Amino acid sequence: MTLTVFNSLTRRQEPFTSLEPNKIRMYCCGITVYDYCHLGHGRTCLIWDVVRRYLQWRGYEVRYVQNFTDIDDKILKRAQTEGVSMEDISERFIDAYFEDMERLGIKKADAYPRATHALDGIQRLVSQLENKGYAYPAHGDVYYSVRQFPEYGKLSGRKLEDLKAGASGRLEESDPDAEKKRDPFDFALWKAAKPHEPSYPSPWGNGRPGWHIECSAMVKQELGDTIDIHVGGGDLMFPHHENEIAQSEAATGKPLARYWLHNGMVKVDGEKMSKSLGNFITLRDLLNSVDPIVVRLFILQAHYRKPLDFTEEGLEGARNGWKTLREGLRFKENYGKQLGWEDNPPTKSDETITQRFAEIVDDDFNFAGGLAILFELAKDLRKEGNLLVHQGKTEASAEELAVKWHTLTELADVFGLTVEIEETTSSQATTLSNEEVQTLIEKRAAARKEKNFAEADRIRDELTEKGVVLIDQPGGETRWYWEK
Ligand SMILES: Nc1ncnc2c1ncn2[C@@H]1O[C@H](COP(=O)(O)OP(=O)(O)OP(=O)(O)O)[C@@H](O)[C@H]1O
Numbered sequence: 001m002t003l004t005v006f007n008s009l010t011r012r013q014e015p016f017t018s019l020e021p022n023k024i025r026m027y028c029c030g031i032t033v034y035d036y037c038h039l040g041h042g043r044t045c046l047i048w049d050v051v052r053r054y055l056q057w058r059g060y061e062v063r064y065v066q067n068f069t070d071i072d073d074k075i076l077k078r079a080q081t082e083g084v085s086m087e088d089i090s091e092r093f094i095d096a097y098f099e100d101m102e103r104l105g106i107k108k109a110d111a112y113p114r115a116t117h118a119l120d121g122i123q124r125l126v127s128q129l130e131n132k133g134y135a136y137p138a139h140g141d142v143y144y145s146v147r148q149f150p151e152y153g154k155l156s157g158r159k160l161e162d163l164k165a166g167a168s169g170r171l172e173e174s175d176p177d178a179e180k181k182r183d184p185f186d187f188a189l190w191k192a193a194k195p196h197e198p199s200y201p202s203p204w205g206n207g208r209p210g211w212h213i214e215c216s217a218m219v220k221q222e223l224g225d226t227i228d229i230h231v232g233g234g235d236l237m238f239p240h241h242e243n244e245i246a247q248s249e250a251a252t253g254k255p256l257a258r259y260w261l262h263n264g265m266v267k268v269d270g271e272k273m274s275k276s277l278g279n280f281i282t283l284r285d286l287l288n289s290v291d292p293i294v295v296r297l298f299i300l301q302a303h304y305r306k307p308l309d310f311t312e313e314g315l316e317g318a319r320n321g322w323k324t325l326r327e328g329l330r331f332k333e334n335y336g337k338q339l340g341w342e343d344n345p346p347t348k349s350d351e352t353i354t355q356r357f358a359e360i361v362d363d364d365f366n367f368a369g370g371l372a373i374l375f376e377l378a379k380d381l382r383k384e385g386n387l388l389v390h391q392g393k394t395e396a397s398a399e400e401l402a403v404k405w406h407t408l409t410e411l412a413d414v415f416g417l418t419v420e421i422e423e424t425t426s427s428q429a430t431t432l433s434n435e436e437v438q439t440l441i442e443k444r445a446a447a448r449k450e451k452n453f454a455e456a457d458r459i460r461d462e463l464t465e466k467g468v469v470l471i472d473q474p475g476g477e478t479r480w481y482w483e484k
């Protein structure tokens with residue numbers, strides 16, 4: 001089995017090999033902490049979290065680092081508006097970030113470096129670039145000279161000449177720093193202090209770092225000169241990642257990352273979900289009304305590189321998908337006793353299915369393909385479960401069912417799809433256990449006996465909503481099965 005990934009740098013899908021055997025160093029460009037995260041941020045964090053989990057499941061030891069940009073114009077603007085410090089804003093939204101991502105079941109990174117904590121490394125890198133002739137100071141700012149780096153544009157495929165023609169001079173008019181730059185495409189590594197803004201002492205006077213340099217410094221500090229995988233949203237490819245490459249590779253003379261992977265954007269009516277466009281839903285609002293695990297499934301059902309439209313139909317599809325998966329995952333809880341699993345708990349997965357799953361997902365993280373295997377398993381288990389409810393037995397042996405259930409549970413866990421996440425994070429469970437179904441059926445029977453038909457109907461509706469089909473038998477008994 002060979003894992004192949006689409007590398008933005010070569011624009012090809014390539015076999016993946018790690019620098020060190022079985023070890024992966026991976027960096028993800030994180031959030032600028034000036035507001036609550038929206039679903040787009042959620043998608044980016046979730047995709048790379050699942051990629052990490054998959055790589056770990058494939059046997060790699062992964063060191064995963066994601067930064068926080070905690071100094072930036074947008075953070076400063078909000079701090080000024082609220083009359084509080086920059087740290088107050090960044091701390092508030094870092095806390096919020098952890099709360100939201102925990103609800104979504106995202107595992108913590110191994111390190112969360114912050115720009116304001118990495119100032120020494122940032123300044124060292126800027127000095128190095130200056131000494132090597134890649135950077136020049138100008139009135140307290142320091143700029144990177146893109147002309148000095150002949151490979152500039154290799155990631156995004158943009159050529160400076162084309163960019164210039166496309167910009168047709170407008171860039172200079174709208175750029176307040178144009179006069180200080182030798183070339184309009186030069187970008188700031190360090191910015192001179194402005195009145196009433198936080199600043200830090202440096203060889204170029206008081207000031208603060210530019211945005212791109214922080215990632216170059218943090219990658220170096222946390223993971224080294226060359227890493228295996230650098231990831232982020234596709235919107236960061238240019239200029240952010242292009243600039244990271246220019247900075248790091250000019251300073252070290254080594255490749256910054258062997259594989260560059262980019263995820264697609266969450267879109268609303270064809271436009272990027274973004275704070276500036278105002279077309280966003282915050283993760284916390286969404287998670288208050290939609291089960292986190294349904295959001296997880298909604299995100300994983302689309303290929304990570306494709307855009308993902310945020311629509312009610314998409315969410316509905318994920319809701320239904322989760323109902324099916326959840327029944328499969330709860331198979332042990334519902335039928336384990338009947339099958340005698342207490343003495344012989346499931347421990348083995350089906351090797352053929354596991355291998356098929358790996359082959360599919362190995363194809364550039366085809367999570368949707370992997371999910372299709374989970375759905376097959378869950379549907380099979382649902383069928384067997386219905387037979388167990390009605391006939392007390394199935395053709396399949398208890399051991400075969402145990403292997404099936406174990407395979408489903410193990411593979412679903414790779415995607416972070418576990419019943420526990422739903423139950424600890426949601427107030428509205430989407431489906432019921434067999435016991436809960438039985439209890440509700442008994443309550444309904446009692447309500448009918450008392451001629452409380454409104455209550456009986458309400459219970460029937462609740463059961464229908466949760467995928468239970470009722471069949472009232474002559475004589476008053478009610479049979480049921482899970483909807484297919
Ligand atoms: N709509 C989106 N879909 C997917 N990923 C997104 C989306 N918006 C932002 N991201 C990703 O989230 C990460 C953090 O981005 P950042 O904090 O810079 O937000 P941003 O792009 O400024 O968001 P906004 O445009 O809403 O202000 C980046 O990797 C970025 O690619």
Ligand SMILES: [Zn+2]
Nearest residue numbers: 029030215240
């Ligand atoms: Zn970055």
